[in-house]
Amino acid sequence: MTFNYQAAFQKALGEVHAEGRYRVFADLERDCGRFPQAIIHKDDGSTQEITVWCSNDYLGMGQHEAVLSAMKNAIDHVGAGAGGTRNIAGTTHYHVLLEKELADLHEKEAALLFTSGYIANEATLTTLAKLLPGVVILSDELNHASMIQGIRGGRGPKMIWRHNDVEHLEELLAQLPEDQPKIVAFESVYSMDGDIAPIEEICRVAKKYGAFTYLDEVHGVGLYGLRGGGVAQRDGVLDMVDCVEGTLGKAIGVMGGYIAGSAELVDAIRSFASSFIFTTALSPVLVAGALQSVRILKEAQSMRDEHQARAAHLKMALEEKGLPVMPSESHIVPVFVGDPVHCKAISDRLLNEFGVYVQPINYPTVPKGTERLRFSPTPLHTEEHVEHLVDALDALWAECKLARGELPTDRIAAQ
DSSP states (O other), X not given: OOOOHHHHHHHHHHHHHHTXXXXXXXXXXXOTTSTTEEEEEOTTXXXXXXXXXOOSOTTOGGGOHHHHHHHHHHHHHHXXXXXXXXXXXXXXXXXXXXXXXXHHHTTOSEEEEESOHHHXXXXXXXXXXXXXXXXXXXXXXXXXXXXXXXXXXXXXXEEEEOTTOHHHHHHXXXXXXXXXXXXXXXXXXXXXXXXXXXXXXXXXHHHHTTOEEEEEOTTTTTTSSTTSOXXXXXTTOGXXXXXEEEESSSTTOSOOEEEEEOHHHHHHHHHHOHHHHTSOOOOHHHHHHHHHHHHHHTTOHHHHHHHHHHHHHHHHHHHHTTOOBOOOSSSOEEEEOOOHHHHHHHHHHHHHHHOEEOOEEOTTTSOTTOOEEEEOOOTTSOHHHHXXXXXXXXXXXXXXXXXXXXXXXXXXXXX
16 A cells, blocks of 8 residues: 555644644735735635734835835836846846845945845855854754754754853853854844844854854844844944844845845855755845835834834733733734634634734744734834724733733743
8 A cells, every 4th residue: 555645744734733733824915005904805705804913014115105116117127037046047237236235234245135034044054054164053042943944954063052141152152162163143133022132242252252143133124223234233233243144024025035244255155055046036026126125224213213112002002901911122022822722712813803913923933832922013003003902902811811920931942
């Protein structure tokens, strides 16, 4: 008898269903010009207007008139696609301009575009591990899956340091030979908890032991710093970061990823990273939109200020109702549930009864037992939106008899 492939798939899916963490994609249609409003298409063929509360388009730049205009102009000017890889089909001028703009944004010599932030992390970390003989990568325990995959792909030694624990990082670095190449890999804003890394302290320890610093700024780009260069720019320590990785798909509002660093670093990744060399380049239409967005965000401090004010307002409103909002230093507003079934049920009821769309965050995105709802307020969410959301959560918490007490402090991530 041959192997039953479909039964294996059904078994795997059944286990996910049984744990209450099966993921259902919402069929959404964003209403251009009315963000965060959208239309959801339901299985019965009906539609409902909803308010989106979990988008990573943190500033609504995906619907900014100037960004849309730049994309329309690009498609009229050069067409839809890139025509292939940059090695074979050539590089559109939009790519060249955006890479220069991103290098300037992060005060670096050069930048390199990828098709996504995930690919940027995976390709760069894997390639660095292969280019630096005997390198050991020291990774924060809560680093994103793309960074973990990149580190694994390099097939070299790794050391995991406790989340944002600089003393533990130094303990590990001190164990390594002085002449051994080392990479300290970490994020600026950790998007599931909303906390921010002590970048300067981490970099000082890394440099003390001759380590290369690799910073993922995907949840910081556009949102922090006087020009939107991220938390490292806000803290005045960009010169201490050897490689900055970012995304074009969150605050910039389009699609794609990139790295920025020295000319030699960027050229080495360009020349050796398979995920860059053999992948069709981003559409010039997307690149043109991202280029316009970056230029706008460099001058958009008032938008950043308004974004932070809206996040602070939501946190305060949740706390006033006694809802278990998790401590967050950033614009991320996580509300603790602690159970995958309850998390999914609350999410479903928010959508169906209150027109509020927020996805449940379950394992493996977060450790089991720390399931949560993750809210992303934007400058385009009004006070009425906030009031409606908080009242809905308050009602559901009371009806479902969910805990409003102290939050658990243990956060464990396995790599």
